[in-house]
Amino acid sequence: MLRRSTLQRAWPAEGATRVPYWVYQDEDVYREEQERIWRGAAWSYLCLEAELPEPQSFITTFVGDMPVVVTRDANGALHAWENRCAHRGALVCMEARGKAERFACIYHNWVYDHEGNLATVAFRRGIAGKGGLPADSKPETQAPKKLRVASLHGLVFGTLSPSAPSLEDYIGPDILPRIRRVMKKPVKVLGTYTQILPNNWKLYMDNVKDTYHASLLHLFFTRFRINRLTQKGGVFVSKDGAHHCTFTEMVEDTGDAYEKDGMRSAGSSKDFRLENPELLEQADEFGDRVSIQILSLFPGFVLHQIRNSLAARQVVPKGVERTELHWTLFGFEDDDPAMQRRRILQANLVGPAGYISMEDGAATGFVQRGVAASADRASVIEMGGSTIGSSDSRVTETAVRGLWQTWRRYMDL
């Protein structure tokens, strides 16, 4: 059992259909989240296995505020541990990625192995019988924390919790097949970048799970009829509400629901076409005619397939009002040149300059700024009612309600 929350806050009486704005603003909420969620019983995405291609390779990342080293040892096993020296707390590993036999803290040359064990202490016995650590000294008591690591179809996750369920059980049977669908063979990294979001991390996860916004905020979608809510699609939500997956099938939408409702994003489909539409050409590589699949795992992981663009997005909170979104775009090892070209052209759809994703950082930042004086007010999350579960309609906020149900469970609020 978690201890009672120390937060002096009460959730609005409406329950699942309201999210009070203090959740995005309070320093104490942020601190509590670090402990209960990021360093608690949640599994966090760490990297792709493809980023640790050989024995003795490593990559550095974050789980919430905690700096983490992820390694593959000489025998090929994966490990993750806190990037903090047992001695004085300095970063043990300064480089973003690479290969190493050992990890030596630069400060006083305390050395760690790939499992994060303290291997040697410089001058532990002093020099010429003088100095050094006392015989009964146990600096290992302050050793870097070790994470449980699990790899799922090439995606590497970690948790500090010894009692968290297995990664498969954590994700659950509704969402697992949708991960397997994308991660169907060995991947190769195409590149990475970071988008800095001027908002609380949960506003980004809200946004990802909000199937209602996609075709209303992102006009590129509707202008080119890539994703309209009138197209066939749906949303899966895991039983506990924590994870979601939404998809859209490839059909040319010739209806005019947006035009009838006078939507800002309504079309000009007749007079607004791309001069060079090669960018939108999709090969049905998964054989199921799904053109877009957006999948999220609590607390901060997103796996996307947007046409032939594939990516892992990792959410890294950087304080109450700042979030880093680490994008890793990938293809498959056996991609032919035509597929590689598609993925490169469709890189234009995503990321900070993405035709259909650039607005997300702006919109969530607008919420952060809009609610500045309204900690006592709440957002209204009633699209599709008040239930949490899978739906064949995307005009619903069911997955957003699932996020908050989960968050409240972790936070005991």
Next chain:
Amino acid sequence: MEPQLQLVVEHLHARYAHALDADRLEEWPQFFTEHGTYRITTAENEERGLPLPVLYAEGRAMLRDRVASLRHANIYEPQRYRHLVSSVLVERTGEHTATSRANFLVVRIMQNSESLLFASGRYLDRIALAPEPRYEERVVICDSRAFDTLLAIPL
């Protein structure tokens, strides 16, 4: 160094920067040859030999599509850039071709007057000198892997 060639290339860079900073986006594709390419990437991806672009356009039609989308589809807070382009090294590669390496800084100015050093990096260009000087290829290598909020206006 050929002083005349240096001036021609620096003039091209200067006109390009002023067009973007003055929100004359419609002129932007005209700085490229018909099949000219434009690619924004990061120093990290470039050093790792990874092909991922942040933004990529091949030919003027794709460049015009980017402008059309910025004008008619994408939504972003009003903002301007100020480009500073310097340290231009030009090399002649043929009678009508040259390459250029230059540094850039881009300050982003929001409507609330907040100014941010938005990007720094290098332009690596292949330039066709005739009939008009234009970019056959412009590669924008950003020093940082991080982009604040979004990258709408081209660099």
